[in-house]
Amino acid sequence: MKLNNQSVAGIVIILFTFFASLQTQAQVTFRPGLRAGANFSHFTKGNNYYYDPYNPNSNSSSNNIDYSTKTSFYIGFYGALKLSKYYTLQPEIDYSSQGSNYSSSTNRNVDLNVDYLSFEIMNKFTFNDKFNVHLGPTLDFVVNKNFDTDTNVDMAFVLGMGVNLTPNFGIEARVKKGIIPVIDFDSNHTNVVFSIGGTYTFDVK
Known part of the structure; x- marks a missing residue:
């Protein structure tokens, strides 16, 4: 069964609604939040094949290809479902x-x-109410591009850490590694992203 972007978005909204309903339980809290920051991304070198984005049929072996880092941004929202003192599903x-x-x-x-447009499930482990380590999978759908990608979807894994400066404000850094080639399946160029930014978690009464 194939799911289009609207179906996936609908499922995520249902999950957020379900998580919010759980806040009535004494041992569980739910708090929505926003996150934003800078991305430092590049494609892996892969099998070192030449790829010209303006002439995709001109692939050949080359040792003079470089996929270096470019700087951009990310922005999003989350729902922090705290299931215990140390564990939050986000x-x-x-x-x-x-x-x-x-x-x-x-x-x-x-x-x-x-x-x-990325749909992520983070498993967050918090220590001393300040420091946290989080990891999980993500399913990403291409929404804009300036070259021909080999696929319009990516699957990746995220590992990160953060610090809660106040009960509402925090900073975090993450590394995301894609597993589906972005360009030229034969060359296997995949996404690598290092991100750093801030979070704001809202109080819900």
Whole structure:
């Protein structure tokens, strides 16, 4: 059974509604929040094949290809479902602007931009009410791009850590590694993203 973007969004909304209803239980709290910050992304070198985004049929072996880091942004919201003192289940929906800077032996240099709508399930472990480590999977759908990607979906894994500066404000840093090639399946160029930013969690009474 295939799910389109609207179906996935509907499922996520239902999950958020379900999580919010659980806040009536004494041992469970639910707090929505916002997150935003900077992305530092690139494509992996893969099998070192030449790829010209403006001439995709010109692939050949080359040792002078570089997929370097480009800077962009992310923004999203989340629902923090605290199930115990140390563990929080945190579904998220993010708009993540990614891609890579591309340079070749022909002196072509261009930013390859690909933006995703990301659906993430974070497992957050909190220590001393301040420091946390979080990890989980994400399913990303392409919503904007300036070159031909080989697929319009990516699956990735996220590992991060954060600090709660106040009960509402926090900072966090993450690494996300995609597993589906973005361009040229033979060359296996996948997403790598390092992100750093802030969070704001709302109080719900």
